[in-house]
Amino acid sequence: MKNIWILAEQDAGEVKAVSYELLTRGLALAEKSGRKLCAMIFGNNISEDGLNELIARGAERVVAVEAPELEHFLVEPYSVCMLDLIKKYEPEIILAAATTTGRTLMPYVAMTADAGLTADCTELDIEDETGLLLQTRPAIGGNIMATIKCPEHRPQMSTIRPKSTPEADRQEGRAGELIRLRAPAEASKSRVYYEGFEPDTEEMNLQDAERVVVVGRGIKTQANIKLARKLADLLGAALGASREVIDRGWLSYPHQIGLSGKTVTPKLYIGIGVSGAIQHLAGMQTSECIIAINKDPDAQIFHVADFGIVGDLFEVLPILIEKLKRGEKIC
Amino acid sequence: MRIAVCIKQVPETKSVKMDPETRTVIRQGVQAIINPLDLYAIEAALQLKEAYDAQITAVSMGPPQAVTALKEAVAMGVDEAVLISDRAFAGSDTWATSYILAEALKQLGEFDLILCGERATDGDTGQVGPEMAAALDLPVVTYVNHINELEDGKLKVSRLVENGTQKLSMQLPGVLTVVKEIGEPRLPTFRGKLKAKEIELPGFDLESLKLDKSLIGLKGSPTRVVKIFRPEVVRNCELMKAETEAQTVEAVDAMLAFIKEESV
Numbered sequence: 279m280k281n282i283w284i285l286a287e288q289d290a291g292e293v294k295a296v297s298y299e300l301l302t303r304g305l306a307l308a309e310k311s312g313r314k315l316c317a318m319i320f321g322n323n324i325s326e327d328g329l330n331e332l333i334a335r336g337a338e339r340v341v342a343v344e345a346p347e348l349e350h351f352l353v354e355p356y357s358v359c360m361l362d363l364i365k366k367y368e369p370e371i372i373l374a375a376a377t378t379t380g381r382t383l384m385p386y387v388a389m390t391a392d393a394g395l396t397a398d399c400t401e402l403d404i405e406d407e408t409g410l411l412l413q414t415r416p417a418i419g420g421n422i423m424a425t426i427k428c429p430e431h432r433p434q435m436s437t438i439r440p441k442s443t444p445e446a447d448r449q450e451g452r453a454g455e456l457i458r459l460r461a462p463a464e465a466s467k468s469r470v471y472y473e474g475f476e477p478d479t480e481e482m483n484l485q486d487a488e489r490v491v492v493v494g495r496g497i498k499t500q501a502n503i504k505l506a507r508k509l510a511d512l513l514g515a516a517l518g519a520s521r522e523v524i525d526r527g528w529l530s531y532p533h534q535i536g537l538s539g540k541t542v543t544p545k546l547y548i549g550i551g552v553s554g555a556i557q558h559l560a561g562m563q564t565s566e567c568i569i570a571i572n573k574d575p576d577a578q579i580f581h582v583a584d585f586g587i588v589g590d591l592f593e594v595l596p597i598l599i600e601k602l603k604r605g606e607k608i609c
Numbered sequence: 610m611r612i613a614v615c616i617k618q619v620p621e622t623k624s625v626k627m628d629p630e631t632r633t634v635i636r637q638g639v640q641a642i643i644n645p646l647d648l649y650a651i652e653a654a655l656q657l658k659e660a661y662d663a664q665i666t667a668v669s670m671g672p673p674q675a676v677t678a679l680k681e682a683v684a685m686g687v688d689e690a691v692l693i694s695d696r697a698f699a700g701s702d703t704w705a706t707s708y709i710l711a712e713a714l715k716q717l718g719e720f721d722l723i724l725c726g727e728r729a730t731d732g733d734t735g736q737v738g739p740e741m742a743a744a745l746d747l748p749v750v751t752y753v754n755h756i757n758e759l760e761d762g763k764l765k766v767s768r769l770v771e772n773g774t775q776k777l778s779m780q781l782p783g784v785l786t787v788v789k790e791i792g793e794p795r796l797p798t799f800r801g802k803l804k805a806k807e808i809e810l811p812g813f814d815l816e817s818l819k820l821d822k823s824l825i826g827l828k829g830s831p832t833r834v835v836k837i838f839r840p841e842v843v844r845n846c847e848l849m850k851a852e853t854e855a856q857t858v859e860a861v862d863a864m865l866a867f868i869k870e871e872s873v
């Protein structure tokens with residue numbers, strides 16, 4: 279039986295939470311198409327608890343492929359493993375997260391497997407008449423949504439935008455099959471070598487954050503950024519910025535949100551002195567709740583916001599910060 | 610060292626239209642520019658040229674107008690440029706595009722390094738770099754933000770990932786896709802512009818590339834766009850004025866209440 283597979287990700291042997299978002303997607307498709315949901319995961323010494331967690335959250339079969347050379351993501355060893363599983367199990371569909379891993383591995387594999395691949399999908403469905411996977415994704419900076427399918431080539435592959443769906447719940451007592459495999463011999467061949475990792479010194483990962491505070495050019499000087507940082511700290515939010523701020527060197531590039539930066543989908547986005555240029559909106563308009571503070575009542579950002587304050591940020595922020603400091607509860 | 614830089618011409622405006630028949634982007638009438646993210650790939654190539662004396666070839670697959678993008682690359686300092694163009698290529702998805710580009714690169718001879726942008730701002734997939742690497746059976750490193758040194762045929766690079774920076778080295782030949790941190794793209798020089806004016810651009814088409822017709826264009830594309838629609842943004846913005854201090858306090862209170870209510 280040709281099934282629906284997700285590519286679960288691990289870090290240092292622990293299953294990453296983004297994998298559970300894929301299970302949510304997979305479960306919906308499995309139910310609609312009457313297929314089974316399976317998960318594949320590549321790594322070294324992957325925690326048994328993590329693998330069981332995948333089962334508890336919906337995978338009926340988990341295949342873990344392990345070898346020392348799979349400890350860190352390297353495209354060649356990982357693609358050898360995925361291609362091997364494609365041959366063994368002939369998946370109908372493979373879903374991966376649109377992370378730096380998924381967006382590298384999936385195209386590398388799709389090319390070799392002669393499969394169709396759709397990037398960064400935000401919606402998935404099964405077409406009633408044909409049973410084909412319908413993949414919907416924003417294109418052209420989020421101005422257009424396109425639905426894409428892959429009529430003949432198999433597997434049908436997609437990368438899914440992280441945070442575009444909640445994590446699948448765990449259900450005690452869910453049964454599933456756990457298969458542990460050694461990696462095929464060719465997986466030891468890589469022309470890329472892992473040499474180390476430097477974690478971000480910055481507070482938290484922008485794309486994982488549930489709340490982000492974003493500064494725009496309205497903040498006026500680099501020194502003023504500390505105002506926004508203070509707000510972010512009080513809210514437990516990550517700090518992001520528009521391109522204007524990055525180009526002026528007030529914050530480093532990993533903070534940039536938008537077309538040529540990161541796409542974020544937090545629960546709460548707060549834009550401060552951000553005008554809401556279309557290229558910026560491309561990276562944040564799918565946030566669950568958007569708040570904007572801008573002195574220009576006609577600023578574009580208000581068109582996508584749920585709540586807005588028209589005013590001078592240098593008046594608003596001190597009061598806001600003061601209130602939060604005094605422990606005004608909002609959580 | 611021989612370096613190829615793959616650049617795509619994309620529509621300038623954000624008001625692009627789609628053809629309802631073929632469901633592909635209509636390019637007529639919209640000003641075309643080099644994909645802004647590909648300028649960083651060109652910059653990376655030029656930096657390597659300064660350090661290691663490289664010969665750089667810019668390559669673009671697209672309609673005849675893509676020559677403008679290639680000439681701009683020459684004006685920036687790229688040594689030569691090749692246009693890959695044929696009506697039969699229209700409608701290619703990333704799979705077919707990568708196949709065509711890979712075949713063209715093979716015909717152009719051995720490259721030590723192939724550079725791509727992170728993604729094209731129109732299609733927005735970022736798939737062509739890794740797909741082309743697979744088609745050429747080359748290693749690839751994506752999201753590269755620094756190219757350090759070349760040592761024993763290995764290029765040391767760092768790669769920007771979700772929670773930090775990976776240090777990697779890649780055996781050449783190989784493919785890199787680069788991000789913005791690689792360096793501010795330089796402007797065209799006067800000499801470069803002169804050269805761009807005069808340069809003859811060799812071209813490739815279906816015939817000269819001896820491509821398998823079943824693998825190109827719409828027919829060779831595994832994916833099909835079946836529907837295009839405008840996303841509906843249904844947001845009702847509650848706007849509060851904060852002109853006086855009293856208003857500001859009120860607005861801030863309302864904002865905090867809003868966050869609480871939405872429990873975000």
Ligand SMILES: Cc1cc2nc3c(=O)[nH]c(=O)nc-3n(C[C@H](O)[C@H](O)[C@H](O)COP(=O)(O)OP(=O)(O)OC[C@H]3O[C@@H](n4cnc5c(N)ncnc54)[C@H](O)[C@@H]3O)c2cc1C
Pocket residue numbers: 493494495496497519520521522523534535536537538539540550551552553554555556557558561571572573574577589590591592645730
């Ligand atoms: C190819 C391309 C890619 C791009 N990619 C990105 C991208 O990834 N991300 C991105 O952000 N941009 C991107 N841009 C740039 C984008 O077009 C805008 O220039 C940018 O987003 C504007 O940043 P901003 O809102 O900070 O600045 P501005 O547009 O200058 O807006 C500043 C805002 O601050 C407000 N303001 C000023 N003073 C105050 C005050 N005291 N109190 C309250 N409000 C105040 C103003 O009313 C204004 O609305 C891209 C552009 C191009 C061409």
Ligand SMILES: Nc1ncnc2c1ncn2[C@@H]1O[C@H](COP(=O)(O)O)[C@@H](O)[C@H]1O
Pocket residue numbers: 615616617618644646647650668669670671703706710724725726727728729730732733734735736737738
């Ligand atoms: N038609 C093309 N011609 C040359 N290079 C391309 C073309 N399409 C994509 N590329 C390269 O592949 C990268 C990723 O593009 P994409 O996968 O379309 O987002 C771009 O930044 C270019 O470097």
